[in-house]
Amino acid sequence: MTDYRTLRVALLGAGAVGSQVAGLLLRHGDELADRAGARLELAGIAVRDVDAPRDVDLPRELFTTDAESLIVGSDIVIELMGGLEPARTSILHALSSGADVVTANKALLATHGAEIYDAADQVGASVYYEAAAAGAIPIIRPLRDSLAGDRVRRIMGIVNGTTNYILDRMDTEGADFAEVLADAQRLGYAEADPTADVEGYDAAQKAAILASLAFHTSVPLDTVHREGITSVDAALIESARHAGYVVKLLAVCERIEDASGAGPAEAISVRVYPALVPRTHPLASVHGANNAVFVEAEAAGSLMFYGAGAGGVQTASAVLGDVVSAARHHIAGGVGVGESTRANLPILPIGRVTTRYQITLEVSDETGVLATVAGILSEGRVSIATVEQTVVADPDGGPGIARIVIGTHKALEQDLSDTVARLAASGVVERVVSVLRVEGD
Amino acid sequence: MTDYRTLRVALLGAGAVGSQVAGLLLRHGDELADRAGARLELAGIAVRDVDAPRDVDLPRELFTTDAESLIVGSDIVIELMGGLEPARTSILHALSSGADVVTANKALLATHGAEIYDAADQVGASVYYEAAAAGAIPIIRPLRDSLAGDRVRRIMGIVNGTTNYILDRMDTEGADFAEVLADAQRLGYAEADPTADVEGYDAAQKAAILASLAFHTSVPLDTVHREGITSVDAALIESARHAGYVVKLLAVCERIEDASGAGPAEAISVRVYPALVPRTHPLASVHGANNAVFVEAEAAGSLMFYGAGAGGVQTASAVLGDVVSAARHHIAGGVGVGESTRANLPILPIGRVTTRYQITLEVSDETGVLATVAGILSEGRVSIATVEQTVVADPDGGPGIARIVIGTHKALEQDLSDTVARLAASGVVERVVSVLRVEGD
Numbered sequence: 001m002t003d004y005r006t007l008r009v010a011l012l013g014a015g016a017v018g019s020q021v022a023g024l025l026l027r028h029g030d031e032l033a034d035r036a037g038a039r040l041e042l043a044g045i046a047v048r049d050v051d052a053p054r055d056v057d058l059p060r061e062l063f064t065t066d067a068e069s070l071i072v073g074s075d076i077v078i079e080l081m082g083g084l085e086p087a088r089t090s091i092l093h094a095l096s097s098g099a100d101v102v103t104a105n106k107a108l109l110a111t112h113g114a115e116i117y118d119a120a121d122q123v124g125a126s127v128y129y130e131a132a133a134a135g136a137i138p139i140i141r142p143l144r145d146s147l148a149g150d151r152v153r154r155i156m157g158i159v160n161g162t163t164n165y166i167l168d169r170m171d172t173e174g175a176d177f178a179e180v181l182a183d184a185q186r187l188g189y190a191e192a193d194p195t196a197d198v199e200g201y202d203a204a205q206k207a208a209i210l211a212s213l214a215f216h217t218s219v220p221l222d223t224v225h226r227e228g229i230t231s232v233d234a235a236l237i238e239s240a241r242h243a244g245y246v247v248k249l250l251a252v253c254e255r256i257e258d259a260s261g262a263g264p265a266e267a268i269s270v271r272v273y274p275a276l277v278p279r280t281h282p283l284a285s286v287h288g289a290n291n292a293v294f295v296e297a298e299a300a301g302s303l304m305f306y307g308a309g310a311g312g313v314q315t316a317s318a319v320l321g322d323v324v325s326a327a328r329h330h331i332a333g334g335v336g337v338g339e340s341t342r343a344n345l346p347i348l349p350i351g352r353v354t355t356r357y358q359i360t361l362e363v364s365d366e367t368g369v370l371a372t373v374a375g376i377l378s379e380g381r382v383s384i385a386t387v388e389q390t391v392v393a394d395p396d397g398g399p400g401i402a403r404i405v406i407g408t409h410k411a412l413e414q415d416l417s418d419t420v421a422r423l424a425a426s427g428v429v430e431r432v433v434s435v436l437r438v439e440g441d
Numbered sequence: 442m443t444d445y446r447t448l449r450v451a452l453l454g455a456g457a458v459g460s461q462v463a464g465l466l467l468r469h470g471d472e473l474a475d476r477a478g479a480r481l482e483l484a485g486i487a488v489r490d491v492d493a494p495r496d497v498d499l500p501r502e503l504f505t506t507d508a509e510s511l512i513v514g515s516d517i518v519i520e521l522m523g524g525l526e527p528a529r530t531s532i533l534h535a536l537s538s539g540a541d542v543v544t545a546n547k548a549l550l551a552t553h554g555a556e557i558y559d560a561a562d563q564v565g566a567s568v569y570y571e572a573a574a575a576g577a578i579p580i581i582r583p584l585r586d587s588l589a590g591d592r593v594r595r596i597m598g599i600v601n602g603t604t605n606y607i608l609d610r611m612d613t614e615g616a617d618f619a620e621v622l623a624d625a626q627r628l629g630y631a632e633a634d635p636t637a638d639v640e641g642y643d644a645a646q647k648a649a650i651l652a653s654l655a656f657h658t659s660v661p662l663d664t665v666h667r668e669g670i671t672s673v674d675a676a677l678i679e680s681a682r683h684a685g686y687v688v689k690l691l692a693v694c695e696r697i698e699d700a701s702g703a704g705p706a707e708a709i710s711v712r713v714y715p716a717l718v719p720r721t722h723p724l725a726s727v728h729g730a731n732n733a734v735f736v737e738a739e740a741a742g743s744l745m746f747y748g749a750g751a752g753g754v755q756t757a758s759a760v761l762g763d764v765v766s767a768a769r770h771h772i773a774g775g776v777g778v779g780e781s782t783r784a785n786l787p788i789l790p791i792g793r794v795t796t797r798y799q800i801t802l803e804v805s806d807e808t809g810v811l812a813t814v815a816g817i818l819s820e821g822r823v824s825i826a827t828v829e830q831t832v833v834a835d836p837d838g839g840p841g842i843a844r845i846v847i848g849t850h851k852a853l854e855q856d857l858s859d860t861v862a863r864l865a866a867s868g869v870v871e872r873v874v875s876v877l878r879v880e881g882d
Contacts, residue, residue: 138587146579149761320590334775
């Protein structure tokens with residue numbers, strides 16, 4: 001075996017991902033050394049409880065509760081504790097000690113990314129985070145490096161496996177949200193407290209990270225518009241299917257050019273919401289807990305990256321790829337290349353975004369109602385592309401209810417929401433059943 | 442505008458890709474400088490004929506026929522001349538002059554890659570070639586970096602747009618090869634001399650590059666088994682469809698583990714041929730001239746990378762990404778990280794590969810023929826999974842001809858080809874219609 005220089009690797013956290021990372025580091029040590037050009041010595045694993053059960057059988061003597069001592073003297077620090085603290089403090093400590101950092105902590109990067117990248121720049125260190133955006137799918141390097149000479153126009157990502165699993169089963173089985181969620185929890189696809197997934201918080205963190213990279217702009221988490229999938233029901237999915245769509249929770253990162261002079265010439269929008277995707281779109285065939293990121297760039301055209309978005313061993317693959325990169329960089333020398341946020345584009349609020357919409361209304365089945373509805377839309381600058389009206393059977397034999405499904409042309413979100421409010425208050429609309437954006441057509 | 446250091450960029454070649462690269466470098470200069478942290482000055486464009494027409498309007502004073510003078514003093518040399526010489530000499534000159542090199546030249550890398558990577562290692566320079574394997578699809582960095590901590594088991598790539606366009610149209614329209622090829626030539630999807638594409642030479646070069654990266658092993662081009670698509674006809678495509686398959690020209694790069702002790706414990710196989718792919722496989726829905734690379738890795742699971750495989754401006758995107766990477770590396774300092782070929786796995790000849798097969802035979806419609814055929818297969822260690830026999834109508838009213846389609850279990854290629862030879866010589870087989878490998882199920 002070649003006589004390589006040894007690099008000290010400190011691992012913080014031994015949960016589902018961390019224990020797999022440790023196991024692979026120990027098992028494939030020689031192979032990784034050949035690839036990195038350096039022997040990767042797992043110096044220790046910092047955990048809260050040394051005796052907690054682990055997914056992988058690991059030597060007991062590696063464990064410590066003293067993360068800070070472990071960090072000192074390490075060349076590479078892998079942070080897999082999750083959460084904001086003490087992860088943030090440990091990463092800043094690692095960088096100031098001269099280590100390169102590998103992390104999968106999307107919450108931390110979406111919240112304190114700028115501080116961490118700055119700290120790395122100060123000392124010429126690097127922060128690697130391939131595992132933070134779409135699990136095992138390589139998307140960070142493609143955006144950061146491969147597309148660095150191009151202009152990304154738009155990203156549409158299915159970046160949360162739990163919600164895709166739920167929506168896919170609802171679509172396939174016609175089941176309702178609560179029912180599938182309970183099943184997903186039982187099978188381990190959803191957590192006991194599913195809020196982070198089903199309310200879109202996890203997807204919003206990933207959207208912030210992807211948009212920062214794609215648009216070379218610092219994207220604070222609170223500028224990401226976020227809606228979850230808890231209001232998606234079986235009827236909505238069925239109605240989407242009828243219109244040729246599937247419902248997906250999308251992270252949309254968009255470059256918006258405005259030649260009108262009314263707003264900035266160039267800006268971005270970052271948003272997460274359940275959207276209607278045409279069944280012919282590549283994203284429509286992303287099933288189960290899989291993730292996919294669809295990228296439209298000016299020169300490269302349409303690209304798609306597909307794979308497992310989560311899972312301990314899958315995510316460990318992305319973490320170890322970063323560890324090898326960090327090791328190569330250590331051996332090669334030179335300072336780290338920081339994140340470029342020099343484009344610094346303005347971030348538009350959701351009201352300033354234009355998309356197409358599908359509006360579903362229940363109205364009283366009377367003469368003139370459609371004309372009234374169409375009038376309100378027209379006054380609100382929302383142009384109708386398609387209309388379908390059906391009469392809903394009334395079991396009580398009362399006055400009939402009709403359902404109107406309206407597909408709009410591109411409209412401004414602010415105009416659309418004002419118009420929907422006017423429809424709701426108009427007297428002819430019994431119920432606004434749903435308002436969904438249409439993406440990808 | 443920030444006061445960046447200026448890097449001299451020399452461009453060799455101004456064809457479909459080169460002219461787009463020059464245009465984008467000039468048009469997006471400020472943006473690229475912000476991303477690279479350096480001003481990229483296009484110092485000149487070396488071409489054979491200064492007055493030849495170009496796809497993009499470029500300042501005449503940039504052109505020169507003296508590539509070697511242009512190279513001297515350049516920080517980054519972009520080689521887009523194609524072909525083996527003078528590309529090889531120019532790249533070696535650039536590296537020895539201290540420049541980093543960006544190239545899209547798959548023929549050169551597949552043929553002289555080892556020499557070029559060695560020359561780069563000698564001087565601590567880097568060679569970037571994202572555009573050489575699948576056009577605009579970022580696949581080099583994912584394999585080289587993101588999956589560096591994982592073990593790639595298998596790559597199945599649709600890496601040639603021309604043949605995918607032809608096979609896709611044959612599949613969609615039921616048309617025959619010659620007819621679609623002529624149309625593809627008229628539309629610019631295929632060259633006047635289509636040999637490099639339809640005989641699989643282009644795909645074989647890309648397969649060698651992908652396999653080298655995935656398996657950390659130097660893969661000489663002549664170890665890549667290669668078959669083209671010229672014998673694929675409408676009947677074969679129809680019969681594939683009937684069995685639930687689509688025909689795709691695949692580049693297959695496979696890690697083969699053999700615990701039997703009969704061969705090396707671990708080896709690889711790299712091969713290009715038309716194969717049957719189940720219609721439910723993600724590769725089956727790659728249409729038109731698009732490319733996709735499907736990767737199976739031990740930890741990461743299944744990943745797919747999809748996009749445009751060719752085209753001037755699309756490929757220019759990948760080239761410019763490499764230029765920005767090279768510039769960042771120049772600014773950051775440190776030596777280049779060479780290609781790791783330290784695994785150095787043995788490469789198996791095609792005869793030692795096992796796959797599943799579909800064999801289509803025409804036999805005389807007589808008692809006992811199927812038994813004879815089954816006996817020959819069994820003697821040849823080829824195990825039958827499925828059989829379908831149909832009687833082919835004979836317009837002349839002669840003795841009937843039956844068609845037998847046999848799906849095999851996994852068999853050794855050498856056993857299979859010996860068995861097919863015996864079938865052909867058996868007297869009961871009128872014609873071996875086709876023998877195709879089945880991949881992806």
